[in-house]
Amino acid sequence: MKKIFILFGLFFILTSSKVTAHEYYLSVTEVNYKAESESLQIITRVFVDDFENVLRKRFNDEIRLVKDNEEGPVRKMIERYLGQKLHLKTNGKEHQLKYLGKEYDTDQVILYIEVENVAPFTEISITNSILTDLFDDQKNVVHVEVNGVTKSLLLQKNEDRKTLKFRN
Numbered sequence: 406m407k408k409i410f411i412l413f414g415l416f417f418i419l420t421s422s423k424v425t426a427h428e429y430y431l432s433v434t435e436v437n438y439k440a441e442s443e444s445l446q447i448i449t450r451v452f453v454d455d456f457e458n459v460l461r462k463r464f465n466d467e468i469r470l471v472k473d474n475e476e477g478p479v480r481k482m483i484e485r486y487l488g489q490k491l492h493l494k495t496n497g498k499e500h501q502l503k504y505l506g507k508e509y510d511t512d513q514v515i516l517y518i519e520v521e522n523v524a525p526f527t528e529i530s531i532t533n534s535i536l537t538d539l540f541d542d543q544k545n546v547v548h549v550e551v552n553g554v555t556k557s558l559l560l561q562k563n564e565d566r567k568t569l570k571f572r573n
Contacts, residue, residue, distance in 0.1 A: 430455065430540040434533060436493070438551040440525060445493065445500070447518035451535060456514050459539045460486060470514060483507065487518065490535045492566075495526035526551075527571055531558060534565040 434449040457470045464482045484504045493500045505517040533545040545560040551571045558567045 430536060430543040432533075432535050432543070432545045434491075434535075434545065434547045436529075436531070436547065436549045438523065438526075438549075440552065443521070443523050443525075445520040445523050447491075447493075447502070447520070449487075449491070449516040449518065449535065450510075450513050451516070453509065453512055453514045455536055455539065459536055462539060480504070480506075483516070487516065487535075490533065490537075491518070492530075492532040493520060494530040495523055496528050497530075525573060527573055528568060529571070530566060530568040531560070532566040533560045534562070537562040537565060 430452075432449060432451040434447065437446045438444075439446055453470055457468065460468050460470070460479075460482050463486060465478070468479060468482065470479065487502060487504055491502060493502070500520040500523060503519045503521065505519055507514050507516050509515070529549060529551070531547055531549070533547055535545055536543045537545075541562055543562060545565070547558040547560060549556050549558070549569055554571060556569045556571070558569065560567060
């Protein structure tokens with residue numbers, strides 16, 4: 406009978422403790438080609454705590470991602486990090502990313518990015534190594550939509566660049 410109480414107590418303690426970290430590491434990026442404006446509209450979703458940790462590790466131990474801290478040093482750190490970790494080429498031409506801003510959705514930060522002056526293309530190469538410097542098992546899912554056709558990629562630490570082909 407004593408064993409039952411000990412097991413019950415142990416079960417209660419283990420199941421009632423709050424787990425603060427998630428057990429998977431995933432970002433999702435959507436890339437949409439807008440032919441009328443010749444631009445790529447990019448939305449990247451990452452977990453706030455992971456993104457904050459990588460910015461702390463790379464740039465500033467004291468950084469905090471909060472809604473009221475959009476401008477200034479935080480913005481510059483996000484721009485630098487994205488510039489190092491996210492690259493797009495169409496038909497072999499490298500493009501400059503323009504970070505537009507961010508917003509929060511529960512435990513995720515949503516990053517808005519644009520690439521301007523993108524002529525119609527048949528091939529797009531994407532490098533996405535976001536958070537792979539923090540987590541070896543980080544997975545980055547990328548969905549690319551061109552002219553109503555969507556294709557997807559799974560990128561990870563040792564395979565962070567892939568190319569997709571589309572028809573004109």
